[in-house]
Amino acid sequence: MNATAPQGAVPCYPVEAPQEFDEEGKELGPDAQVWKTYVREADQVDEEMVDGWNKSMDVILIFAALFSAISTAFVIESYKSLKPNPPDASSQALLIISQTLMLIANGSQPSSNPPTPDAETPVFQASAKDICVNVLWFLSLSLSVAVSLISMLAKEWCLEFMSGRTGPPGSQARRRQRRWDGLVKWRMKEVIVMLPSLIHVSLLLFAIGLCVFLWDVHYGVAIPVVVITTISAGAYFACTIVPLLYDFCPYGTVLSRVIKQFTSSVSRFTQDDPVQDDVIGNALHWMVTNCETPRSVDIALQSLAAADEEVSPTKLEEVNAWAMIKQRFESGALEQSEQSRNASRLYKRALEAVPAIRIRVNPLVYQSQGETRKLEQLVLGVQSTINGLIHEALANTRSLDPRTTSILKRCNLIGPHYMYKLNLLEREFEEEPQAYPTALVEEIVNLLEPYLTTIGEADEDSALCRVLLASFAFILCCNVAREPTEHSVCVGYVMRLVRGHWLCAGNTSYSCSSNRTTLYYFVLATLWLSLSSGYPGKSNSPPATPYASIEETFETLWAGLMMTIYSDSSALKSHTTCFSHGMLYLLANPNPYNLTNYDSGAILVIRALTIVGAGLPAEIEIKYYSQYISDISRNLADVNGFKYAPQFLTALYTLWDSAPDEHHRLTSEMYILVVKCLCLADDIDMNSEDWRRAYQILLDSSFPRCSPQLIQYLSSTNLTTQLSNLTNSNDANKRMFATAQLWLWLNMSLSELDRTNPALNALEEALLQYPDLENKLEKQEEVAEKLETKLRVLFNEHKDEIDVPQAYICRVIGIMFQQRSTPLPAIISDCLEDVSEDLRGVGSFRNLDTNQVVGSPGILSAPDEQDISSTN
Known part of the structure; x- marks a missing residue:
C-alpha cells in the first residue's frame, strides 16, 4: 500500500483481467490467444535468459583481460629460457681475450689457433622443465584469449536471437520457435555454458606451470603453492563428480551440469523424426515447460481444442499434456462460473482431438464409427498419459538395459x-508384431518384481516402477476387453506383485504401508474384473453403446492415473464402484483363485488405504453388495468352502464395514461359518484380527430364527458338540460365547410356534448332541435356565476382562431379561446404548433366509408374519 495515499483511502491491488476466449475452431489461428500468451511469456523468458548470458560473458571478458595481463608478465620472463642467453656469449669472448693476454704477458708466442676453454661449450638446448612451464603458460594465455573471442561472438548471437520481434502474434511465435529450435539443435546454450569451464582450465594450466617453475627455483617456495593448487584442483574435481553420483548434491560445476544433461539426452527415448512441421507442438511444449503463470499454461492446453494431425503429439506427451487437460477438465466440472464453463468446453474438445493428433504417431484411421469415438478417446488418452510417464522414466533414469528399453x-x-x-481401425497396423500383449504382461511382471520385493520402497516410487505399474494395469484391461482371458492367470499376476510388496514392506500383520502410490496401482490392476465378473451395470437402463462397460473401465483407469500423478481424486469420485469392485470381488471369491488368509488381509488393507487416501465414499452400491453376498454364499456351498473360512470372514467384515445405509444381511451359511470359525479358531488359520471381525459380524447381525436352510447347515456339522466342549474351556471368552450360542439355539427351539415344523425336528435332533440334555427333549427349558444363569454369572465375574465385544453378550442377556419381563441392569443398558433398536430384544430375531436386501436402501429387511407374532 502506498504510504503517501490519503488517510481512509481504500487500498487497490492489481487484478488480472478475465480470460478472453477465441472463436470455436480458431484456437490455433494467427491471432489466437495462445500465440499472444506465447509471445508475452517468451519475451520475458528470453530477456531474462539473454540478460543472464550477457552478464556472465561480461564477467568472463573482464576476468580474461586481467588474467591475460598477469600471465603475460610471467610469459615474458619464461620464454627467455627457450633460447641462448647473449650474456653467456660475451663471457665466453672475454675468457678467450683474457687467456690470450696472459700468454703475451708470459712472453709466449700466441698460437694461430685461438685458445679454448677447458671443456668444449655445448650447443644450447632448453631444459625439459623450461619447455613444460612455457607450454603450460602459453596454452593458458591462448585459452583466455580464445574465450574472449568466443564471448564477443556469443554476445552477437544473443543480439540476433532477440531481434525481429514484431508483427502478428502467430508469425512472431513461429519465428521465435524456429530460432529456439535452432538454438537447441546447435547447442548454443551449451557453448555459452562451457565458456567459464575454459577459463577454469586456463587457471589450472597456469597454476600447474607455476608449481613446476617454482620447484626448479626453490623447494621451500614451491611446496606451499603445490599444496594449495592440489587442494583447489581436488575440490574442483570433487564438485564435478559428486553431483553425478548424488542427484540433489548442492555442489557442482559447469562441467557436471553438462555431463548430466548429455547423459539424460542420450538415454531419452527416441522416435523417428516426423516429416510434418513440429513448430506448433514444440511451441506448446515450451509454454507448458517454461511458463510460470498458471493461466498461460491453461491457454496453451486449451488451444489444443483446435488441434489436428498437423500437431505433433510427441512433444506434448513429454509434458503429459493430456493428463493435465483431463485433470483440469474433471476438477473444473463442478465450477459454475462462465469462465469455468468456457474452459471446460475447450478441455472437452481437446480430449476429443486426441485420436486425430495420434494419427501422426500411428498412421491409422480413427473415428471410423460413431459408437466407438468415446472408446478411442479414452484408450488413446490413457495411452498418451502412459507415454508421458515413459518419457519421464527415460529422462530420469541414467541408463537402461536393452530389455527394459x-x-x-x-x-x-x-x-x-x-x-x-477390435477392428476399429481401417488400415493395417504395421507394428502389430512388436506388441505381443499376452507375453508383454509376463515380461512387465518379471521386471516389476525386483522393484517390489528386493530393492525397496524408494525404488518403488521411481518413475520406471510407476510407468511399469500403469502399463500393467492398462494392458490387463485391454487384453480382457479384447478377448476372454483366463481369470486365474491375471489374478495370479496381480497377486504376485501384491505378495512381493507386502512381504518386502514387512506387513506381516497387515500394517499400513507408507507408499500409497503403489497401492493405487494395485487397485487399478484389478479394474479388468469389472469387464469379466458379470456384475450388474451402473444403471438399470440399457447401455448407450455396446462398449459402455469398457468405457467405464477405461474412464476409471484414467481417473486413477490422475490420482497417482497429481493426487487429484475429483475424477475418481464418480467411479468409486468400478474402482473398488476388483478388490471386493477377489475378497468375495477366494476359492477360484486360491487366495490365502494373508492375501485377503493384504487386499482388505489396500482397499481401505486407497479409499481413505482418495477421499472416496466407502459405501457399496446395494446391487453390488447383494451380488458379493451371493458370491460368498455360493462359494461356501463348495465342498472345500470351509478351507477358506478366514478369507470369507475378511470378506464379510469388509462388506459389513461398507454396507449401504448401515444395514447388513447374514445368510444361514454365513452364520454357521462364523460360529464354526469361532469354535475351531485354534485349528484353522485365524489370528486375533479374524476373531475380532467374526464377533463384530455377529454383533451387527440379527439373531437367527428356525428355518429349513439354517437347520440343514447346522445338522451337517457337529457344532453342538463343539460348543459343549467350549463351555469347559479355560478361556472365559470362549465359555461365554459357547454358552450364549447354546442358549440361543435352545431358545430358538422353545419359541417355535409351529411344533410340526420339520425344521424344528431337525433342530431338536441337533440339540440332543448337547450332553446336559441327556438325550431328553423335555429338559430343554431346564437346561436353558441353567445356561442363562451360567452366562449371567460369567459376565458378572469377567466383565472387566472380556476380549470379545461386550455388546454381543449384553444383547443375549437383554433378551433373557425381556422374556422374564425384568428391567435391564444398568450395566447392560449402558452397554447397549450404541446398538440399534432393531438389534435389541426379541425383535432382533430374523429368518436369515427370507431377510432379502431390496432396491431401496431404506427398506432392507422386514420380518415375516411369524416374526411379528413372536414379538407381541
Whole structure:
C-alpha cells in the first residue's frame, strides 16, 4: 500500500483481467490467444535468459583481460629460457681475450689457433622443465584469449536471437520457435555454458606451470603453492563428480551440469523424426515447460481444442499434456462460473482431438464409427498419459538395459494394438508384431518384481516402477476387453506383485504401508474384473453403446492415473464402484483363485488405504453388495468352502464395514461359518484380527430364527458338540460365547410356534448332541435356565476382562431379561446404548433366509408374519 495515499483511502491491488476466449475452431489461428500468451511469456523468458548470458560473458571478458595481463608478465620472463642467453656469449669472448693476454704477458708466442676453454661449450638446448612451464603458460594465455573471442561472438548471437520481434502474434511465435529450435539443435546454450569451464582450465594450466617453475627455483617456495593448487584442483574435481553420483548434491560445476544433461539426452527415448512441421507442438511444449503463470499454461492446453494431425503429439506427451487437460477438465466440472464453463468446453474438445493428433504417431484411421469415438478417446488418452510417464522414466533414469528399453517401446503400442484387434481401425497396423500383449504382461511382471520385493520402497516410487505399474494395469484391461482371458492367470499376476510388496514392506500383520502410490496401482490392476465378473451395470437402463462397460473401465483407469500423478481424486469420485469392485470381488471369491488368509488381509488393507487416501465414499452400491453376498454364499456351498473360512470372514467384515445405509444381511451359511470359525479358531488359520471381525459380524447381525436352510447347515456339522466342549474351556471368552450360542439355539427351539415344523425336528435332533440334555427333549427349558444363569454369572465375574465385544453378550442377556419381563441392569443398558433398536430384544430375531436386501436402501429387511407374532 502506498504510504503517501490519503488517510481512509481504500487500498487497490492489481487484478488480472478475465480470460478472453477465441472463436470455436480458431484456437490455433494467427491471432489466437495462445500465440499472444506465447509471445508475452517468451519475451520475458528470453530477456531474462539473454540478460543472464550477457552478464556472465561480461564477467568472463573482464576476468580474461586481467588474467591475460598477469600471465603475460610471467610469459615474458619464461620464454627467455627457450633460447641462448647473449650474456653467456660475451663471457665466453672475454675468457678467450683474457687467456690470450696472459700468454703475451708470459712472453709466449700466441698460437694461430685461438685458445679454448677447458671443456668444449655445448650447443644450447632448453631444459625439459623450461619447455613444460612455457607450454603450460602459453596454452593458458591462448585459452583466455580464445574465450574472449568466443564471448564477443556469443554476445552477437544473443543480439540476433532477440531481434525481429514484431508483427502478428502467430508469425512472431513461429519465428521465435524456429530460432529456439535452432538454438537447441546447435547447442548454443551449451557453448555459452562451457565458456567459464575454459577459463577454469586456463587457471589450472597456469597454476600447474607455476608449481613446476617454482620447484626448479626453490623447494621451500614451491611446496606451499603445490599444496594449495592440489587442494583447489581436488575440490574442483570433487564438485564435478559428486553431483553425478548424488542427484540433489548442492555442489557442482559447469562441467557436471553438462555431463548430466548429455547423459539424460542420450538415454531419452527416441522416435523417428516426423516429416510434418513440429513448430506448433514444440511451441506448446515450451509454454507448458517454461511458463510460470498458471493461466498461460491453461491457454496453451486449451488451444489444443483446435488441434489436428498437423500437431505433433510427441512433444506434448513429454509434458503429459493430456493428463493435465483431463485433470483440469474433471476438477473444473463442478465450477459454475462462465469462465469455468468456457474452459471446460475447450478441455472437452481437446480430449476429443486426441485420436486425430495420434494419427501422426500411428498412421491409422480413427473415428471410423460413431459408437466407438468415446472408446478411442479414452484408450488413446490413457495411452498418451502412459507415454508421458515413459518419457519421464527415460529422462530420469541414467541408463537402461536393452530389455527394459524394448519393453517401454512396446508399452507405447498397447492402446493402438487393442483397437486394431477390435477392428476399429481401417488400415493395417504395421507394428502389430512388436506388441505381443499376452507375453508383454509376463515380461512387465518379471521386471516389476525386483522393484517390489528386493530393492525397496524408494525404488518403488521411481518413475520406471510407476510407468511399469500403469502399463500393467492398462494392458490387463485391454487384453480382457479384447478377448476372454483366463481369470486365474491375471489374478495370479496381480497377486504376485501384491505378495512381493507386502512381504518386502514387512506387513506381516497387515500394517499400513507408507507408499500409497503403489497401492493405487494395485487397485487399478484389478479394474479388468469389472469387464469379466458379470456384475450388474451402473444403471438399470440399457447401455448407450455396446462398449459402455469398457468405457467405464477405461474412464476409471484414467481417473486413477490422475490420482497417482497429481493426487487429484475429483475424477475418481464418480467411479468409486468400478474402482473398488476388483478388490471386493477377489475378497468375495477366494476359492477360484486360491487366495490365502494373508492375501485377503493384504487386499482388505489396500482397499481401505486407497479409499481413505482418495477421499472416496466407502459405501457399496446395494446391487453390488447383494451380488458379493451371493458370491460368498455360493462359494461356501463348495465342498472345500470351509478351507477358506478366514478369507470369507475378511470378506464379510469388509462388506459389513461398507454396507449401504448401515444395514447388513447374514445368510444361514454365513452364520454357521462364523460360529464354526469361532469354535475351531485354534485349528484353522485365524489370528486375533479374524476373531475380532467374526464377533463384530455377529454383533451387527440379527439373531437367527428356525428355518429349513439354517437347520440343514447346522445338522451337517457337529457344532453342538463343539460348543459343549467350549463351555469347559479355560478361556472365559470362549465359555461365554459357547454358552450364549447354546442358549440361543435352545431358545430358538422353545419359541417355535409351529411344533410340526420339520425344521424344528431337525433342530431338536441337533440339540440332543448337547450332553446336559441327556438325550431328553423335555429338559430343554431346564437346561436353558441353567445356561442363562451360567452366562449371567460369567459376565458378572469377567466383565472387566472380556476380549470379545461386550455388546454381543449384553444383547443375549437383554433378551433373557425381556422374556422374564425384568428391567435391564444398568450395566447392560449402558452397554447397549450404541446398538440399534432393531438389534435389541426379541425383535432382533430374523429368518436369515427370507431377510432379502431390496432396491431401496431404506427398506432392507422386514420380518415375516411369524416374526411379528413372536414379538407381541
